[in-house]
Amino acid sequence: MPNKEWEQKTDRARPEPDHDGIDRRGFLKCMAWAGTGAFCVMQGGVLKSYSLSSLGELQKKDVAGELSFVQISDSHMGFNKPANTDVTGTLKAAIEKVNALPTTPEFLLHTGDISHLSKPEEFDTVDQILKGASVKTAFYVPGEHDVLDDDGKQYRERYGKGAKGSGWYSFDKSGVHLIGLVNVMNLKAGGLGTLGREQLEWMEKDVKKLKSSTPIVVFAHIPLWSVYPEWGWGTEDSAQALTYLKKFGSVTVLNGHIHQTMQKVEGNVTFHTASSTAFPQPEPGKAPSPGPMKVPAGQLRSLLGITNVSYVRGRHTLAVVDSKLT
Amino acid sequence: MRIGLRTILLAGSLVIATILLFGYINNTPAAYAQAKQERSTAEVKLDNFSFGPAVTKVSAGTTVTWINRDDIPHTVASTDKAFKSKVMDTDEKFSYTFLKAGTYPYFCSIHPKMTGSVEVQ
Numbered sequence: 001m002p003n004k005e006w007e008q009k010t011d012r013a014r015p016e017p018d019h020d021g022i023d024r025r026g027f028l029k030c031m032a033w034a035g036t037g038a039f040c041v042m043q044g045g046v047l048k049s050y051s052l053s054s055l056g057e058l059q060k061k062d063v064a065g066e067l068s069f070v071q072i073s074d075s076h077m078g079f080n081k082p083a084n085t086d087v088t089g090t091l092k093a094a095i096e097k098v099n100a101l102p103t104t105p106e107f108l109l110h111t112g113d114i115s116h117l118s119k120p121e122e123f124d125t126v127d128q129i130l131k132g133a134s135v136k137t138a139f140y141v142p143g144e145h146d147v148l149d150d151d152g153k154q155y156r157e158r159y160g161k162g163a164k165g166s167g168w169y170s171f172d173k174s175g176v177h178l179i180g181l182v183n184v185m186n187l188k189a190g191g192l193g194t195l196g197r198e199q200l201e202w203m204e205k206d207v208k209k210l211k212s213s214t215p216i217v218v219f220a221h222i223p224l225w226s227v228y229p230e231w232g233w234g235t236e237d238s239a240q241a242l243t244y245l246k247k248f249g250s251v252t253v254l255n256g257h258i259h260q261t262m263q264k265v266e267g268n269v270t271f272h273t274a275s276s277t278a279f280p281q282p283e284p285g286k287a288p289s290p291g292p293m294k295v296p297a298g299q300l301r302s303l304l305g306i307t308n309v310s311y312v313r314g315r316h317t318l319a320v321v322d323s324k325l326t
Numbered sequence: 327m328r329i330g331l332r333t334i335l336l337a338g339s340l341v342i343a344t345i346l347l348f349g350y351i352n353n354t355p356a357a358y359a360q361a362k363q364e365r366s367t368a369e370v371k372l373d374n375f376s377f378g379p380a381v382t383k384v385s386a387g388t389t390v391t392w393i394n395r396d397d398i399p400h401t402v403a404s405t406d407k408a409f410k411s412k413v414m415d416t417d418e419k420f421s422y423t424f425l426k427a428g429t430y431p432y433f434c435s436i437h438p439k440m441t442g443s444v445e446v447q
Contacts, residue, residue, distance in 0.1 A: 081397040081416065117399060117413060144436045148399070148413040189405045189433035190441050231375075232439040289375035292397050 067174035070098050070105040070135065071219070071307040073256030074276030076145065077126045078116035083279040083292035084300060087116075091129050093325045094277040094306050099134045101308060106173060108135045111256035111274060112143025112184065112221030114159075118150070123158055142167055143221040143257065144184040152185060168199050170206050176311050176318075177210055179203065181220040183235045193222030193235035200237065204244045212247045215311055215318060219254040225264060225271045228284035233258050242269065252309070252318045258290075261307070261322045272320045275305035301325040365389060365423075370442065372400045372414070372434070377442035384424060385447050391421040403435040410435070 075091045084090060098105065108130070115122035123146075130138055140159040147155050152166055160167035163180075170179040181203070183193035195203075207216070218224065224241065226234035235241075245251045251269040259281035264271045279292045280303035287293070295303060305324040312319070366388045371378045373395040382390060392402045394414040402420050403410040408430060411420035424430065424446040434440035 083397065117415060145399070148401075148436070187435060187438040189431065189438055191438050230439070232437055289396075291375065 066313045067176055067311040068101075068103055068105045069107050069109060069173075069309050070101070071109045071111060071254050071274050071309060072098070072277055073111040073221075073274040073307075074113040074143065074259055074278055075110070075126055076113050076116040076276065076278035078119055078122040079278055079292075081279075081292060083294045087278040088125060088129070090301065090304050090325060091126065091277045092132070093301065094304070095129055095133045097306050097323060097325060099132075101134075104134045105308070106135070107137040107139060108133060109180075109219055109254065110138060110140045111219055111254060112141050113145045113256065113276075114140065114143070116145055116278075118146055118148040118154060120154065123154070127158075139171075139178070139180060139219075141180045141220055142182055142184055144187070147184060152182075164202055165196075165198055168202065174311065175313065176215045176217055177207070178217045178219065179206065181218060181224075181241070183220050183222045183224070183238075188236075191236055192229060192232055193220075193238075195220075195235060195237050195241055200240055200244075203241055207244050207248075210248075213249060215250040215252070216245055216248050217252045217254065217309070217318065218245070221255065222257045223255040223271070223273055224253050225266070227258055227262060227273070231284065231290045233284065233290070245269065250317050252320065254307070254309070254320075258284075259293075260303075261305070263320065270317055270320065272307070274307040275303065275322065275324070277304050277306070277325075280304065367391065369393065371395050372402075372440075375434075375437055375440055377432075377440060380442045381445060382442070383445045383447065386425060386427055387423065388446070389421050389423040390444055391419055393417065393419045399436065400434045400440065401436055402432055405431040405433060 072094055076087055077091070079087050098108065114126050142152055142155045142159070146152070156163065156167050163169040166182045166185045168180060168182050170177060172178070181195060181199065183195050186194055186196060188194065210216075218241070220235070222235050223233055224235050224238035228234070246268070249268060253269060253271045255271070255273045256276070258273050259276035259279065260273065260283065261275050262273045280295060280300075281290050282293050302324050305322055308321045308323065310319045310321075366385060368382050368384050368388055368390045370382055370390060370392045372392060375396065375398075377392075384390065392411070392414070394400050394416055397416060399413045399415045401411050401413055409422045409432075413436070414420055424444060427446045429443055429445050431441065431443040433442070
């Protein structure tokens with residue numbers, strides 16, 4: 001998979017048509033970074049990016065559809081270092097943002113690192129805050145911080161009932177097939193995220209029966225594309241997983257882990273990473289390490305956020321819209 | 327004669343008891359810690375998502391202590407499963423004593439790009 005072909009948008013962006021309009025293979029364009037006030041919508045093979053000021057209008061006109069759900073990620077409950085000493089407050093603010101959406105989303109996805117240290121009280125706090133959400137159904141995948149010291153036993157007891165293996169599963173909503181994958185277990189020295197043979201075999205079987213017109217949403221904690229392997233921001237065997245999805249016209253991949261929004265379109269697949277609700281991390285390679293980024297007071301909430309995803313029947317791809325907490 | 331033998335046996339028992347007792351007293355935590363301090367030690371810092379030094383060269387019997395100086399938790403896990411720490415939050419430590427010569431590669435099981443090794447001579 002190509003990497004480093006992403007580019008950064010630092011300013012407001014205008015609607016931008018695709019170069020060829022039909023064959024989008026290898027087309028990499030839109031990068032929406034947290035806090036820059038830009039977001040991207042792909043419709044019928046045409047990419048549009050807007051400034052956040054038009055968000056309200058867009059939600060009504062273009063984003064509403066058959067299915068609307070929201071993604072939150074990396075709540076890191078229990079984190080208390082200078083980068084954010086109130087991760088409870090910022091998670092609550094994220095849920096308020098969800099509750100303020102014009103349409104109540106059908107469900108919520110949490111793409112991992114629910115807790116910071118896998119402590120029972122950290123999971124309890126997150127569960128308690130999510131009870132205040134207008135949306136009552138939540139789906140999870142674990143982050144590496146959720147499976148510390150117990151190979152994910154506690155995570156599976158709390159969030160993975162009925163899931164396969166270390167916690168993977170799939171379900172259908174309004175004609176969309178969603179697949180939750182686990183790529184934070186059995187990590188090998190020097191390596192990246194890993195799905196493993198058992199999970200890949202399950203996934204191949206899971207999608208085999210589906211019609212190629214079924215929109216697919218895959219969600220996992222660590223990005224399923226090579227964002228920045230030097231920092232471990234990628235998954236060893238994600239290319240294998242993506243080969244099973246080649247026949248589908250619309251595939252959306254949602255990840256967390258890197259605490260910033262980033263989007264890439266490659267062939268039939270739109271990759272998207274969500275902001276954290278806890279603390280930002282540096283842009284790839286722009287710091288000595290991917291550790292928590294301390295930003296001036298007052299800027300923090302503009303670097304945290306939620307992602308709203310909508311599916312409109314008949315349209316080629318799902319609309320993915322990020323919004324920040326302030 | 328009989329009484330004499332009994333006295334000798336009793337005296338002998340007392341001597342043994344005294345030695346055992348002395349041994350026990352001498353084995354107080356303080357004395358134990360002093361003995362331990364005389365053994366060689368080495369330290370590895372976890373900082374900026376890396377182990378410093380990446381390669382630690384020690385002699386057999388050395389206790390290596392890892393200390394996490396990052397704002398993010400890490401672990402120390404031997405690649406061949408010889409040792410593994412619990413998760414270490416900021417400023418937490420983990421120690422392991424290397425008794426046999428050899429090379430012990432290890433990594434952070436949460437951030438596997440972080441790798442290091444201990445070379446025991």
